[in-house]
Amino acid sequence: MIKENIRKVFALSGYQIYKSENVLYIPEDVMMKAYLIKATEFLSGPVKTVFDIGANIGGFSRFVSGIFPSANVFAFEPISENFTALKNNTAEEKNIHPVKLAFGAKAEMNKKIFLKSDSQWHSLANNSTWHNNENNFENINIGMVDEYLAKNKLAVIDILKTDTEGYDLEVLKGADKALTENKIKVVVCEVGFNKDDIQHTLFNPVHEYLFGKGFRVMGFTGLQASYKIQNKFGVGYCNCIFLNSDK
Secondary structure, eight states: OHHHHEEEEEHHEEEEEEEEETEEEHHHHHHHHHHHHHTTTTTSSSOOOOETTOOTHHHHHHHHHHHTTTTTEEOOOOOOOHHHHHHHHHTTTTTTTEEEEEOOOOOEEEEEEEEEESSOOOOOHHHHHTEEEEEEEEEEHHHOOOHHHHHHHOOOOOEEEEOOOOOOOHHHHTTHHHTTTTEEEEEEEEEEOOOOOTTOOHHHHHHHHTTTTEEEEEESSSOSSSSOOOTTTTTEEEEEEEHHHHH
């Protein structure tokens, strides 16, 4: 009865909930939209600025633009092939601004990154793993969020999303000043739960770092369960939404 009532509630909003392997499944985009809308209720004004770090080909940028059409969405992607697709995919959406740049804890020019065949797996954190393909690399520029804000005279980031395949804590450390000064309101970060999984940033250090900046966990979306890593099963990775409780 409870599950049926939940389905009816979401159906009234135009969404469907599916049953998968005896688990009630709510599509990730539905949950993410609900969390982001709820999070903005705690903000002092409308969402004006979104940073999509690790934008890939623009999926999240277009998604968040659809929720907050008046916001300026800065879509950061350092890899040339992905960046070209990002520009093409967002060309009709004038509030999305593609920027060919990576972010980290320190700025660095012409950093060599080895590329994976799957464009979603390019990773500075996992760079040593992919170096066996010496002929497939690219030199990229790495900036810092704090420096980018100062240079472009941006006062506040309402939503900062980072999905950089294990490099997310470095991205956040490069935003230390903005986080400390409450200039970032909501953080969406891909996190993992297995120490053997170097492709995803471990949840604990991200949580500890952001907790110290006044952020609290609001929820999780896209939880990947029964994820096999080195013949061991467990919760794999997901997106975690953090809300700045000190704003």
